[in-house]
Amino acid sequence: MHKYEEQIVHPELDKPTEVEKVLTVDALAKAIGRPLELSHAGEIGASDSGHGVFFALDTQDNTQSYAIKRFGNSQKAQREIDLLHEAANRGLKTLQTVLDKPLAVSNVRGVDVVTRRIPSLGTMNSIAWSEYYAGQPSYESDIVPVMESIGQYIGNLHANGMHHGDMQLKNIATIPSGEFVTFDLENAYFHADKKSALQQVDFQDDCMKDITTVIESFARSGFMASSSDEIFWQEIQENLLQPYIEESDSLFLLDDDRHKALMHCIDRCKRIRNESNKTHLTIDRLVAHL
Ligand SMILES: Nc1ncnc2c1ncn2[C@@H]1O[C@H](COP(=O)(O)OP(=O)(O)O)[C@@H](O)[C@H]1O
Ligand SMILES: [Mg+2]
CATH class of the missing domain: 1.10.510 (Transferase(Phosphotransferase); domain 1)
Incomplete structure (x- = not known):
């Protein structure tokens, strides 16, 4: 049943709304115990992300920010996390994950993969x-x-x-x-x-x-x-x-x-x-x- 549920969640997920972004940033702040705010600085063009990647900034330490990538399906999100780990294990330079599991937020469609933002990417x-x-x-x-x-x-x-x-x-x-x-x-x-x-x-x-x-x-x-x-x-x-x-x-x-x-x-x-x-x-x- 668990598997079935995961597969049917939001098959065609469109871009996150502003409200969803704010709720997600709040949930991430709780999950990592840091004060965060949604950041529009350096936002990426719509055509650069099918997943609606957005960013959060640590308000007490502005050297720390996070990229949040939304998936419609937690299996896919978990797979991305696992592959980022595998790439790092093989010595490839890759994005660093912040949570080992996808982040699910109530009242927000989909789940998120959170990585440390590389501002100069x-x-x-x-x-x-x-x-x-x-x-x-x-x-x-x-x-x-x-x-x-x-x-x-x-x-x-x-x-x-x-x-x-x-x-x-x-x-x-x-x-x-x-x-x-x-x-x-x-x-x-x-x-x-x-x-x-x-x-x-x-x-x-x-x-x-x-x-x-x-x-x-x-x-x-x-x-x-x-x-x-x-x-x-x-x-x-x-x-x-x-x-x-x-x-x-x-x-x-x-x-x-x-x-x-x-x-x-x-x-x-x-x-x-x-x-x-x-x-x-x-x-x-x-x-x-x-
Ligand atoms: N950790 C990160 N740091 C900086 N930019 C990021 C990060 N993660 C994603 N991005 C930006 O978001 C874009 C889309 O991310 P990507 O993983 O390619 O998802 P999609 O499947 O939506 O294309 C990237 O091209 C990059 O510009
Ligand atoms: Mg891409």
Whole structure:
């Protein structure tokens, strides 16, 4: 009965209301024994979180704040907590959980996963990818190193046995030291250290999916929007895939099926790029008329 209850709670949860946020912050304050208030400073854009992440600040110690991520289902929330722990155990830099169980608050829909807020967390979708052109000095100095480090980062996750499951620019973030922080693990898993050959193949296929979703997210971001598909693909290969392959120390990308999957991804990117080209051209035209 317990399980059944958990599964049907709020299957489609929309964003928390202000009242729900305040009630949740009060309940968190009680749970951790600190004076907290809801904080709107540095709020994230609606498109950056499907879960309506919001923040709480310690009113006596303003170096301490918390990120609250709401789930419709406590199993999913618990899974995210467990995976954050597992990532930390494997030596990955990740968000630090504040409670080992999801926080349930009366009169508030859903349950929450609470982590320590990293104020300087910068996600990769905040880069103006569409403003750079291959070959420009600023492209070489600003964009190429970032792409290489993204490739290495994903390669490192895979080498650590982790499939992320929602790999896209908005879920890839660094702190000022340049270290990557691993988060948003709802669809992630770690494969066991001792795995059968079959599980190994499944895992590699899933890693392939992380690669294809991140490439598509580059296309959606307007990366190389006004260049040809050939240039887009060449830049992805040289600056993202090569560092990825070196870091993951694998031949994932070389067998026929995976090559096909990549080509399929590039086809999808062409369509995404056509759409985003239209949007970018419209923005260019608007700016030209200002
Ligand atoms: N502990 C945290 N510190 C700082 N920012 C956070 C933290 N947790 C979440 N965020 C912000 O909230 C956004 C959404 O969180 P995420 O875990 O990706 O959930 P969603 O599934 O809603 O995308 C992140 O991109 C990040 O900007
Ligand atoms: Mg996210």
